[in-house]
Amino acid sequence: MDASLVFALGLMGLVVGSFVGLVTVRLPVGEPVALGRSRCPACRRTLGARDLVPVLSWMALRGRCRTCGVAISIRYSLIELSAGAIGALAGMAGNPAQAALLALFGWVLLALAILDAEHLWLPNRITLPLAAVGLAASFAPSGMGPFDSFAGAVAGYAGLVLVAALYRRLRGRVGLGGGDPTLLGAIGAWTGWQALPYVLLLAALGGLTIALVLILLRRVDRTTRLPFGTFLAAAGWLVFAAQVM
Numbered sequence: 001m002d003a004s005l006v007f008a009l010g011l012m013g014l015v016v017g018s019f020v021g022l023v024t025v026r027l028p029v030g031e032p033v034a035l036g037r038s039r040c041p042a043c044r045r046t047l048g049a050r051d052l053v054p055v056l057s058w059m060a061l062r063g064r065c066r067t068c069g070v071a072i073s074i075r076y077s078l079i080e081l082s083a084g085a086i087g088a089l090a091g092m093a094g095n096p097a098q099a100a101l102l103a104l105f106g107w108v109l110l111a112l113a114i115l116d117a118e119h120l121w122l123p124n125r126i127t128l129p130l131a132a133v134g135l136a137a138s139f140a141p142s143g144m145g146p147f148d149s150f151a152g153a154v155a156g157y158a159g160l161v162l163v164a165a166l167y168r169r170l171r172g173r174v175g176l177g178g179g180d181p182t183l184l185g186a187i188g189a190w191t192g193w194q195a196l197p198y199v200l201l202l203a204a205l206g207g208l209t210i211a212l213v214l215i216l217l218r219r220v221d222r223t224t225r226l227p228f229g230t231f232l233a234a235a236g237w238l239v240f241a242a243q244v245m
Contacts, residue, residue, distance in 0.1 A: 006091035009103050013087025014054035016107050017080030024079070024114045028121065043068035054080040079114065083107055089241070098244045101137055105130075105190055105240055109233040112183060116229035122179025127186045134189030144192045152188030156196055157181045176228060183229050187236035195239050202235035203228065 026033050038047045045067045051057050058077045065072060083106075090103035108130050115121050131153055138149030160181035168174060188196050207228055214220040 001092050001094060002096075005094075005096060005099055006088050009091040009099060010084050010088030013084035013103065013107065014080050016087070017083030017110075018052065018054050018076070020083055020107060020111045020114070021076040021079040023111055024118065027123065028115065028119050040065045040068060040070065040072075043070070054084075079110070083110055086110060086237075093241075093245050095142070095244075097140070098142060102237075102241055102244055104133070106237045109187075109237050113227075113230040113233035116177075116179070116227040116233070120177060120225060120227055122177065122183050122229045124179070124182060127179065127182045131182075131186035131189045134186060137190070148192035148194070149189050152191060152193040152196060153185045154188075155193045156188030156199075157185030159196070160184050177225075180229050180232065183232050184236075187232065187240075191236065191240050191243065195243065199232065199235045199239050202238060203231040206231040206234060 022038065023033050025031075038052060039045060040047065043065060045065070051061070051066060055077045058072060058074070061072070063072050063074060064070065086106035087103045090099045090106060093099040093102050108126065112122055112126055112130075115123065115126075135146065135149050135153065137143050138146045143149070158181075160176060164174070164176040164181065167176065184196070184199070187199055191199065207226060210231075211220070211226055214224075220226070
């Protein structure tokens, strides 16, 4: 294990996490992601560099705006820490190229997992480029090969479309969101078709576990929609990590 690679990707993950937090706030409300400085949501003051240091700024300000004192959600720091952990874990892959791909895959999946958890939304403007990068990476010397990648993308998408159609026919209602098949197709482009059963098994187990806990706590009922894409994203990254490490 290259400690310097782990540190570098972990540190980069903290920075990427700040961007992920911004994307998951601005994208659902139609605000431009790349344009415009970060502002306090209450007083609208433009945040300076000392306000934007991942995690440390939130801790130094004790979770409040420097100007108006309004509370700043810990959500942003948790996203930054999650992205940092993804980067550090990816660095353990050893091979710098594979580590970079694993980190990139994880960071994009983190954004999708948050968007689905908070808005039940998996935008194609993120999932389709993710699939394209997976297909492109398959041509690399250390890649799985374009056939397995393309087959994974097709099988992932078509498989969940078929499941959704059967569920609707049998139960008379929608059981999967429209973005879930696209996400599984993108994951299949990275992991290959052979890994898709493991992705689905992990995602289903994770979803069922959380659903049972929430039902026992009476936070949801049996008709509540749960963000299956969040569990697919987590399972997809874990399976890909197992492949490259």
